[in-house]
Amino acid sequence: MDLYDVVIVGGGPIGIACGLEAKKNGLSYLIVEKGPIVNSLFNYPINMQFFSSSDLLEIDNIPFISKEAKPKRNEALEYYRRIVTSNQLNIHLFEKVTNVKKNHNLFSVTTEKDSYTAKNIVVATGFYDIPNRIGIPGEDLPKVSHYYKDPHFYASQKLIVVGASNSAVDAALECYRKGADVTMIVREPEIGQRVKYWVRPDVINRIKEGSIQAYFNSNVKEILEDAVIVDTPEGTIRIENDFVLALTGYMPNFEFLEKLGIQLSDDEKRLPNYDPETMETNVNGLYLAGVICGGMETHKWFIENSRIHAPIIMGSILKKAAQNVNV
Template sequence: METLDILIIGGGPIGLNCALEAQKNNLSYVIIEKGTIVNSLYNYPLYMRFFSTAEKLEIGGIPFISTAPKPGRQEALEYYQGIARQRDIHIKLYEKVESVSRKNEIFVIETSKGKYSARSVIISTGFYDIPNLMNIPGENLAKVKHYYTEPYPYVKQKIVVVGSSNSAVDAALETYRKGAEVTMIIRHSEISKSVKYWVKPDIENRISEGSISAHFNAELMEITEKTVIFKDEKGEIHEIENDFVLAMTGYLPDFDFLKNSGIELQGECLNPLYNSETMETNIPGLYLAGVVCGGKDTHLWFIENSRIHAEIIIKSILSK
């Protein structure tokens, strides 16, 4: 079995950028990705637009040409998957990494399809695969969706949207405009300040005029086949008719995988331990890149500000 210089776990934008840096420095590598190339982007809402402009999403110095000020999901898929094709990125798709262990300064990586050996490992797995559950009765019902793709299934349906971030606001506005009766259950006192600046006035105006019903400082308590039960800001309990719940409550990194790989997790946010100057964890030769670095604080890192991780990591590996 060949021992690679680097094995990269995760074929998202940052994983691809790590591969480009490895190529540039003549290091042998492979990416292991459990889905398709940039799998998380593939699973984004169909009409999602980025907050960042195209140039801030670029990797490897390769221009990202967009016809709009803010590129959308399809443009991003074309850009990143096009890079993988054009640069002949070594990537294994639909293969899940099951364990990472270090033996005699060499990592052994076991996957759903085989075994690999590498001198260094980069974990760039993002956070989009594990929903942040509400842990309430009825959350496992088929009508509860933790991922939203498009509004058409919800036409003329009574929809409850949980949350007030970008994903929740997009789901609320899109389903409302396709004829859904939308109620938002929001734990905070206002729409999140992180909502895209060109969308925030839209949702606030729809709430103000009563087109979308919103309950602030509220909490969803239970989901039944035909209703939802929630507590309002006064502590009063309400039950309303409901067909679907879009639980846009966020997502989490795979903390079990990080912990089983030997990485220390710290504090309430389960921040993985790493050296910010090298991105190396407490396990020598094991690095983190991208959103996964933030633990539960998944808004800390994103494509725009974590592209630099690839260069930092490869520089550290070469220094050894």
């Protein structure tokens, strides 16, 4: 069984950045990803455009050239894929980590395909895997999805979009323009302030003109085969419906973090315990990188402000290794 200086769990942009930093510093490393390269980005909507400009999505100072200032999903996939292939990063794809155990000073990493031993672990798994469920009857019906991919699917259909975040607004606008009859159910009094600034006026105007129906301060109470029951300020209503996009956000895999022994805060934020100076958790040799550091505050960390985690982590690993040599 190979012994690695570091095994990186997650092959998204920050996991890739950690791999680049490890390679650059002569550390033996392995990136393990349960899906394709940058799995979360691959599962983004087909036409998604990033909020950030391309230069802020760069890792390791490798230029990211895009047609527009703010790149689209397909350009990001090309950028990160080329980084992985051109740098010949040691990455195992479609290999899900099932368990990580620490024995003395070494970690045993078990996947669906193999097992590995490492001196250090970096968890860079993001938060896109587990949707925030509404918790209502009918949420498991086939007509309901917590992920949005392509607007063509909803053409000529009565579509309910639950939520008012970037993903919900993008879905509502794209599906409306492909011929869907779109209704938004928003529990807040307005479209979210964090919605992309060039998109927010568009959806507000579509709602004002009646192209998209919206119910604010409202909640979905039940999903039926052919309708949705909604609690509104004016009372409970029934809306005839074909499909529901419940785009109410996502969360990290807290169960996996707790299984690793990482302490989480007791409040609703569920913040993991780590040292921001080193990114090391309460488990010695176990590090966090990327958006997962924010717990339920998934709006706190992005590629542009968490790419610095890679050099911080590898710097800590190198420092500890040097200290052990000198002991």
